[in-house]
Amino acid sequence: MREKIFCRLCLAILLLLLxxxxxxxxxxxxxxxxxxxxxxxxxxxxxYFTDRLPMREHLLRFYRNIALALGKNEFAGAFxxxxxxxxxxxxxxAEILTKNLDAVSAFADAVDTPVYTAIVGAxxxxxxxxxxxxxxxxxxxxxxxxxxxxxxxVDLLPxxxxxxxxxxxIYYRGDHHLTSLGSYYVYREIVEVLGAAPYxxxxxxxxxxxxxxxxxxxxxMLRETQDRIALFCYAGDGEYxxxxxxxxxxxxxxxxxxxxxxxxxxxxxPIADCGxxxxxxxxxxxxxxxxxxxxxxxxxxxxxxxxxxxxIVDPRYFGGSVQTLVKENSYAAVLVYFGMDTVAGxxxxxxxxx
Amino acid sequence: MTLYTAFFLLGFLPISVIVYYAVPRRARYAALCxxxxxxxxxxxxxxxxxxxxxxxxxxxxxxxxxxxxxxxMLAILPLTRLCGISAVGVSFFVLRAAAYLYxxxxxxxxxxxxxxxxxxxxxxxxxxxxxxxxxxxxDKPANYPLIERGILLAxxxxxxxxxxxxxxxxxxxQFHAGGTALSAVAALLCxxxxxxxxxxxYSDIAIGIAAVFGFDLPKNFDHPYLSRSVGEFFRRWHxxxxxWLRDYVYIPLGGSRRGKGRMLLSLGSVWLTxxxxxxxxxxxxxxxxxxxxxxxAEKLLLPRGVHLGHVSxxxxxxxGWVFFFSKTPAAAFAFFERLFCLGGTLLYCRxxxxxxxxxxxxxxxxxFCATPILHNALCALYRRKKVLIYxxxxxxxxxxxxxxxxxxxxxxxxxxx
Numbered sequence: 001m002r003e004k005i006f007c008r009l010c011l012a013i014l015l016l017l018l019x020x021x022x023x024x025x026x027x028x029x030x031x032x033x034x035x036x037x038x039x040x041x042x043x044x045x046x047x048y049f050t051d052r053l054p055m056r057e058h059l060l061r062f063y064r065n066i067a068l069a070l071g072k073n074e075f076a077g078a079f080x081x082x083x084x085x086x087x088x089x090x091x092x093x094a095e096i097l098t099k100n101l102d103a104v105s106a107f108a109d110a111v112d113t114p115v116y117t118a119i120v121g122a123x124x125x126x127x128x129x130x131x132x133x134x135x136x137x138x139x140x141x142x143x144x145x146x147x148x149x150x151x152x153x154v155d156l157l158p159x160x161x162x163x164x165x166x167x168x169x170i171y172y173r174g175d176h177h178l179t180s181l182g183s184y185y186v187y188r189e190i191v192e193v194l195g196a197a198p199y200x201x202x203x204x205x206x207x208x209x210x211x212x213x214x215x216x217x218x219x220x221m222l223r224e225t226q227d228r229i230a231l232f233c234y235a236g237d238g239e240y241x242x243x244x245x246x247x248x249x250x251x252x253x254x255x256x257x258x259x260x261x262x263x264x265x266x267x268x269x270p271i272a273d274c275g276x277x278x279x280x281x282x283x284x285x286x287x288x289x290x291x292x293x294x295x296x297x298x299x300x301x302x303x304x305x306x307x308x309x310x311x312i313v314d315p316r317y318f319g320g321s322v323q324t325l326v327k328e329n330s331y332a333a334v335l336v337y338f339g340m341d342t343v344a345g346x347x348x349x350x351x352x353x354x
Numbered sequence: 355m356t357l358y359t360a361f362f363l364l365g366f367l368p369i370s371v372i373v374y375y376a377v378p379r380r381a382r383y384a385a386l387c388x389x390x391x392x393x394x395x396x397x398x399x400x401x402x403x404x405x406x407x408x409x410x411x412x413x414x415x416x417x418x419x420x421x422x423x424x425x426x427m428l429a430i431l432p433l434t435r436l437c438g439i440s441a442v443g444v445s446f447f448v449l450r451a452a453a454y455l456y457x458x459x460x461x462x463x464x465x466x467x468x469x470x471x472x473x474x475x476x477x478x479x480x481x482x483x484x485x486x487x488x489x490x491x492x493d494k495p496a497n498y499p500l501i502e503r504g505i506l507l508a509x510x511x512x513x514x515x516x517x518x519x520x521x522x523x524x525x526x527x528q529f530h531a532g533g534t535a536l537s538a539v540a541a542l543l544c545x546x547x548x549x550x551x552x553x554x555x556y557s558d559i560a561i562g563i564a565a566v567f568g569f570d571l572p573k574n575f576d577h578p579y580l581s582r583s584v585g586e587f588f589r590r591w592h593x594x595x596x597x598w599l600r601d602y603v604y605i606p607l608g609g610s611r612r613g614k615g616r617m618l619l620s621l622g623s624v625w626l627t628x629x630x631x632x633x634x635x636x637x638x639x640x641x642x643x644x645x646x647x648x649x650x651a652e653k654l655l656l657p658r659g660v661h662l663g664h665v666s667x668x669x670x671x672x673x674g675w676v677f678f679f680s681k682t683p684a685a686a687f688a689f690f691e692r693l694f695c696l697g698g699t700l701l702y703c704r705x706x707x708x709x710x711x712x713x714x715x716x717x718x719x720x721x722f723c724a725t726p727i728l729h730n731a732l733c734a735l736y737r738r739k740k741v742l743i744y745x746x747x748x749x750x751x752x753x754x755x756x757x758x759x760x761x762x763x764x765x766x767x768x769x770x771x
Contacts, residue, residue, distance in 0.1 A: 002740070002741075003498035003499050003501070003502040004498045006502050006505070006744065007496075007498055007501045007502055007505065010505050011368055011371060011372070013751075014363070014364060014367065014368035015368050017364050018364050018365055018368060018369075021364060021365075042396070043399070045355075045361040045365070046359045046360045046361050046761065047761070048361075049359075049360035049361050049364055049365065049758075050360045050758055050759055050761045053360070053755060053758065053759050056759050059752070059755050059756040059758075059759040060756065060759050060760060062752060062753075062756045063753075063756035063757060063759065063760050066753070066756075067521075070715045070716045070719065071711070071712055071713075071714065071715040071716065072712050072713070072716060073712060074712065076760070132708070133708075133711075134704060134707045134708040134711060135708055136703070136704035136705040136707075136708050137705070138705075
């Protein structure tokens with residue numbers, strides 16, 4: 001009798017789960033992972049089912065807690081470091097980096113405009129004191145590849161390592177991006193190489209606009225890192241025109257503070273996830289700079305905009321020809337600005353060869 | 355679709371159970387046949403027609419006298435490989451159908467034969483079942499104690515596959531990518547545990563689900579890493595394949611009763627068949643050759659009743675796995691070079707300590723779970739205080755759901771054979 005009850009109860013539980021899965025709201029987003037629910041497809045139906053599991057986040061936390069209890073500091077492609085930092089466990093290779101750098105080299109040869117390359121280190125390259133005990137990774141070989149390349153580079157690593165070593169808040173604890181402060185230090189290095197005089201810290205008014213930001217690594221780890229998003233503002237920055245040339249949308253001001261309350265507060269930097277954007281100061285005659293970048297460029301752009309009218313192109317989403325863009329515009333320079341994890345992880349720059 | 359995916363467990367399985375038990379008992383085999391074919395169509399994709407066609411061939415061959423059917427069926431396997439047909443389950447199907455033909459069964463009802471040969475829990479990756487073991491399961495009323503045991507076994511198998519095997523494979527890949535002797539040792543240990551949890555877990559799921567449908571299948575693994583000899587290891591590892599090879603290759607060729615020469619010939623044929631069944635690469639041939647040599651040496655050199663012992667057996671088996679996971683013999687020998695610290699290989703590096711520190715507790719837990727201690731304790735609890743098993747089953751189910759939520763599972767290794 002007990003067996004019969006057990007068997008029927010099991011069947012009832014499975015049917016109940018099926019009911020919940022089928023009845024789960026369609027089209028809604030998985031807020032914790034900042035992505036849409038997987039659509040049903042007979043060829044690969046599991047994503048549909050796993051995304052709609054009842055109490056999915058609790059289940060994920062349950063698994064994560066077991067993994068952590070068993071001594072693994074890693075979960076869903078992120079790992080825990082010291083001082084509350086969460087690092088991204090990206091797969092990188094010197095071969096991919098070389099291919100991307102070769103593409104930049106070919107691009108630099110094809111255009112008449114000076115091309116500068118600045119690569120931002122990941123937290124694992126910079127925040128050594130925050131890495132887990134005994135952590136070891138052969139990332140130095142990547143930097144050696146960059147060093148050996150014949151590109152005109154801006155070496156950001158020493159500055160970032162020095163500032164990180166001083167305990168400055170240059171990376172978000174739960175996100176791979178540089179904070180605005182980190183971007184400010186980077187800006188100073190870059191602008192000097194470009195031949196302009198960088199503004200000093202007192203030329204900006206810095207204000208924290210969000211104190212409970214949990215970035216992509218925090219979301220992967222299902223942790224709240226309470227990171228602070230601070231914005232570097234300056235007089236007249238509301239006059240800048242930011243145009244998203246993909247969607248045609250435009251706005252005044254360098255920051256979109258409405259996004260601070262969305263699922264992805266990093267969208268406060270208004271060029272995020274955009275293939276081609278433009279930041280100009282209407283009515284002013286200024287030099288133009290082409291910024292070829294990934295999402296690391298989002299936080300850098302407001303600083304550069306103080307010196308240049310910017311065309312910002314993310315080759316991952318840009319459908320046009322970057323070389324044509326350079327030929328049609330008289331840019332003072334082109335700045336190739338990417339995270340090391342991006343250029344050593346994926347072939348993202350092959351398009352700029354054309 | 356495989357037996358450990360969310361779609362199968364939360365969609366296909368409950369609906370199939372309802373359909374199967376809702377139809378009158380006499381028509382259940384037809385319902386099961388339909389379920390089998392839908393399952394196979396979802397699992398095999400464009401090759402959905404392969405097994406129904408092969409079932410038809412088996413049906414035809416069963417009326418041919420002599421061993422023609424048996425050898426004809428075995429010939430299908432290299433033929434499909436030559437034709438580039440890589441449908442899941444073909445290699446298991448061929449062995450199951452060949453055994454059916456060898457045993458001289460002549461099931462007149464084609465649908466019933468199809469329900470047996472394509473039995474969905476076992477169709478893609480075994481265990482290999484005999485017609486005698488299944489014939490009685492078709493028309494019986496719901497056997498709740500068997501179904502309950504099946505559910506618990508399937509849960510245990512899911513934990514083995516989704517919780518242990520997937521994480522062990524990740525650990526193996528991490529250590530295998532290293533370049534030191536210590537990482538090679540760790541990789542080998544992780545692989546040994548991974549392949550055990552992956553395959554025995556899958557077998558438990560298959561046997562458990564078959565039990566839910568009323569079929570009582572024998573176990574496929576019996577804690578093989580505790581064996582005292584290599585021969586014993588393979589009597590406890592993938593038991594259904596070992597039994598098949600013994601009954602349809604080793605014994606028909608003379609076995610060990612016609613002198614040492616004949617014994618070596620039979621044994622060599624068994625390992626050649628096994629290696630070729632796994633794949634026609636040089637690495638598998640080396641794997642088969644390694645174990646042939648070991649078992650032949652055991653049979654010829656060791657006096658009756660004397661065993662190699664647990665540690666020596668384990669070490670020899672682990673060496674054999676190197677051929678199994680290496681894609682080429684060169685890769686296998688390069689791994690041995692690392693393993694034995696030859697050719698300037700470093701003993702260890704900082705990354706080994708970091709990875710070791712993170713993986714050690716989990717691997718230790720996995721190693722403990724691979725011993726019979728936990729299994730015996732749970733069996734004792736099931737017999738004496740069954741009510742305590744249910745909370746454990748609920749916890750295992752929560753763990754399985756959490757593994758499903760994490761997603762991205764390592765494909766079952768034996769599904770590729």
